Amino acid sequence: MKKIRFIDLFSGIGGMRLAFEAATRSLNLETECVLSSEINRDAQLVYQYMVGG
Incomplete structure (x- = not known):
């Protein structure tokens, strides 16, 4: 499974x-907020x- 790592800038709530x-998730991709x-x-x-978090 592909994994997308991302940052959440100005994340609000x-x-x-x-x-x-x-x-x-609906595209069967795994994510990781770093x-x-x-x-x-x-x-x-x-x-x-x-x-x-």
Whole structure:
């Protein structure tokens, strides 16, 4: 299985990451987020809750 490694810049609360991972799963591709970056502390907390980071 192919694996796509990506970084999540300006990640907000993780909506784009979750959508990207769902889309790649439907194509039978494995993903690995190697870096997430968000400056807003509240968004960081929600991101951790949403994606388990």
